[in-house]
Amino acid sequence: MDDQTKSLIQNHIDNNEVCLFMKGTPDAPQCGFSMAISNMLKILEVNFQGVNVLEDQNLREGIKIFSDWPTIPQLYIKKEFVGGCDIVKEMYENGELKKILEDKGINFKK
Amino acid sequence: MAMDLKEIESLIKEALTDATVEIQDLAGDGNHYSATVTSAQFAGKSKIEQHKMVYNSLKGKMGNELHALAIKTKE
Numbered sequence: 001m002d003d004q005t006k007s008l009i010q011n012h013i014d015n016n017e018v019c020l021f022m023k024g025t026p027d028a029p030q031c032g033f034s035m036a037i038s039n040m041l042k043i044l045e046v047n048f049q050g051v052n053v054l055e056d057q058n059l060r061e062g063i064k065i066f067s068d069w070p071t072i073p074q075l076y077i078k079k080e081f082v083g084g085c086d087i088v089k090e091m092y093e094n095g096e097l098k099k100i101l102e103d104k105g106i107n108f109k110k
Numbered sequence: 111m112a113m114d115l116k117e118i119e120s121l122i123k124e125a126l127t128d129a130t131v132e133i134q135d136l137a138g139d140g141n142h143y144s145a146t147v148t149s150a151q152f153a154g155k156s157k158i159e160q161h162k163m164v165y166n167s168l169k170g171k172m173g174n175e176l177h178a179l180a181i182k183t184k185e
Binding site: 083 | 157158161165172173178181182
């Protein structure tokens with residue numbers, strides 16, 4: 001991964017408390033897994049930034065190396081990698097996602 | 111590009127020798143699977159670490175030959 005891609009990713013993570021690297025946008029997701037996380041965040045009324053990796057091939061490959069995680073979507077909360085679709089879905093269902101949002105001081109619908 | 115269910119199972123078991131692996135072909139297309147992996151080696155590890163162990167066992171196939179594998183890990 002080149003330095004430019006790395007700093008682009010770092011900027012997204014630093015500047016957005018809740019940052020979702022996804023295929024497509026929150027309004028028009030291009031993949032069911034990306035749509036799933038995006039919808040969970042919408043239901044919880046979390047203000048998040050969707051980053052469309054399909055717009056940039058370097059970003060699409062770079063984020064996998066950056067997080068050491070082979071799939072997209074990827075959710076970051078306050079600069080911490082939370083997980084991909086399976087983990088976030090599990091956390092949504094068992095209440096851990098709300099807990100992490102609460103612990104990190106992110107506004108959401110309680 | 112698709113992967114055989116048995117191939118996924120044997121790769122996971124090769125890396126996590128004590129694991130119980132249940133795989134379902136979700137769409138019947140050899141391309142969308144779900145795997146439930148139970149292993150004592152997950153003990154004390156975060157979900158992210160557990161999923162990484164499964165991804166690593168697939169030796170880079172995840173995200174390439176293997177488009178969609180939903181993973182659930184249990185200790």
